[in-house]
Amino acid sequence: MTPGAKLTDAITVPAEDALLSALLAELGPRSVLSGDAIPVRNEKDWSTLAPVRPLAVVRPVTAEEVSATMRLCQRFGVPVVPQGGLTGLCGGALPVEGCVALSLERMTGIEEIDPAAATMTVRAGTPLEAVQKAADEAGFFMPLDLGARGSCAIGGNLSTNAGGNRVIRYGMARDMVLGLEVVLPDGTVIRGLNKMLKNNAGYDLKQLFLGSEGTLGIITRAVLRLFPKPGCTMAALCALPSYDSTVRFLGAARRGLGPLLSAFEVMWPDYWQVVTRQVPGVRNPIAGEHASYVLVEAQGMDEAIDAPRFQAWLEAQAEAGILTDAAVSQSLADVRAFWGVRDACAEFVQVLGPHESFDIGLPVARMDDYVQACKAALEERLPGVVALFYGHIGDGNMHIVSFLPGAATQPKRVIQEVVYDMVRRFGGTISAEHGIGLSKKPWLGYVRSDAELELMQRLKTALDPQRLLNPGKVL
């Protein structure tokens, strides 16, 4: 019982019951679910961690109700775990024992689209796909995109600084935010709904909450920057003779396609073979075996101008000997088919069975050295292990899928140790886009120094001295 709670509460009912009564009184029964009314979906996210049943699920509809929830939970010393679409892969939204799960699922809707400023003001619980659709209907483009688009909430995307396929052109979620409304652990509402590209009036407070996975504050509304709709999309699947030529090809894409370059995805041969041979429905337009495969994509304004430009640029690369082979899209259906090779990893659970998957980052020049060193180290520790490498290489972001065929239980920990130890040696990051949450916490010290971790703790203490907001996550 914290000092803020009334003495009569302490005598008559436990703190949990007193908190529930107070929440019910303030927010009403539609917003406060406890006991059998707690939905199973709020017990876990898309990570592989075991579900945890919260004390209650609170579903506020305004920032004021979020604020009231925070104040009451602080008064009773009860932890709060914010929840969006629950699609996170690292357990960032997993309830902790005895917590209130604060779900933003009822704070949905687009409040405004300002065509002159090219901005959208949106509530945090709105699904990403609804945000994309509203932008499209208003004649704009919202470039943030990821597989979970139908389920994930924009607030969660921002809290985790989501990445996705087109970071090379549009940046991370952080780069698409102009303003935020945030509720602090003590209930203070920070209304920073800025709509201007430039605003240097004091510290840029929104940066604190973008990517800190709901540990410093709860994002309740956001002003997003909207972009012009691309007029056309061109893509090519390319085969290359080496990783060196892949890096040269990336440089040529940056120079030749300039800001039209919207994706540069690399697949190593092991990945390519599994995907083109084992995943049903994947079309392989490239004959033979090659050292490296690249999906390169550009978004232009005008197909009559930009499609021939893309084709001519690609032919020049082939003539320069950078490419061995290439298939160029002639239609949007081709573009989708090419992406089918890259996105086939979504079928890996069905096709490969249990496996470990990774979201790491590395300096571009060292990617292939990493792949070779990591494969060798995995093979040494786990003879017969399979490891597939692919990812958003133009962004320095690599995904890895690894498993030991025939193992009764996958050697999860050994695979993680090898992959992350090698990341540390190569100056990379253990999380490029998925965040840290709970599951990557043990490895954070591999890539952040003691001084950095201490500074993160200092920020946490400054904003959440009682450590009641999403406790145990990230730090």
Place this chain on the structure above:
Amino acid sequence: MTPGAKLTDAITVPAEDALLSALLAELGPRSVLSGDAIPVRNEKDWSTLAPVRPLAVVRPVTAEEVSATMRLCQRFGVPVVPQGGLTGLCGGALPVEGCVALSLERMTGIEEIDPAAATMTVRAGTPLEAVQKAADEAGFFMPLDLGARGSCAIGGNLSTNAGGNRVIRYGMARDMVLGLEVVLPDGTVIRGLNKMLKNNAGYDLKQLFLGSEGTLGIITRAVLRLFPKPGCTMAALCALPSYDSTVRFLGAARRGLGPLLSAFEVMWPDYWQVVTRQVPGVRNPIAGEHASYVLVEAQGMDEAIDAPRFQAWLEAQAEAGILTDAAVSQSLADVRAFWGVRDACAEFVQVLGPHESFDIGLPVARMDDYVQACKAALEERLPGVVALFYGHIGDGNMHIVSFLPGAATQPKRVIQEVVYDMVRRFGGTISAEHGIGLSKKPWLGYVRSDAELELMQRLKTALDPQRLLNPGKVL
């Protein structure tokens, strides 16, 4: 005397002398200037505030020496003011009484250019122009650009989150930074020299130091993102019949030029008339008088493709009735001449004499309403006042120059009150790109709430509990 200082120091010499001796012992005489050796240039920046003589100027050459300086100054309770190129307009680098001015002028040089990652690692004292030149020589483009490029230091650009002419395409200085090395007020060195576009391993600490004007830490090195060199630049000076058509023109530029759009500068008629009639050497390619003037610029990859595209796009706007008249560049000399109209404001001190100048931000849709309301309010308070409006309207950033002709002393305070009060009413910002420093502090409460200011203070306390780093600036 702080508890950390030795008792013998307290008996024999004042704290200042003891600090100077300790700094000299640790850093050597080339790095510690005091008494008559203090250069006049370190007493002020480009603001109009009165110079202040620091206790000493310390010029370290490594992060370790910056750290040692911070530790010693903390031990003796002496404030530290970081200084870069001293070109700031708001007094952010102005010494405070009894401070050590920590100048980064000797921490210069580019440490690495990584062509695969497209990054540059640079020391904080390096002049912006040297950064631009090194990028160019390596086949890349560093888009940050502003008038003070020859004198300003990259560390200062990052500390103030500098803007400039091409924010609409490349973003602010913040958006060009992938990693930072920073020394905290207690001397801790945070080495966050990340080179990856995507890195979600814990809080993004660099965001704290970008734009906080040296009040939370001292930036000593940075990893900058480099861009492909533009292959061609096209520009047009356009006359428009109304502000509404100007907003429509901006929308058309976003859609038609897509990510090639690199500048959208608007000039109101009063500005246009002063510049084309009174500033020597300015060429006026537009006949007659118009409601609005726009300089629109696009950077393409290939002149053969992108120059005709720009021309065709512009013709379509004229045919649609959005434009009244337009002059299109036929050469780089034309592009420069067009920018000459926009950059003529640099001559205003010579041409107009003493005046107040402003760097405000407003939602794009409300810009012209602001102009009319601000002009009327100024005229009411100061009959006969002149006010010229122009700026980076595509970014929501407006500059204002105002003065009362014939006044013996300019009514500085009244002009500021009117301009900033109107900014508050229109939901704008008192600083789009110049920062707050000392001179804008009195107005910060106009555009940031008490809750926001309190959170800024909380961050300051968490990082600099003794308030010795650039004290009194921003907050």
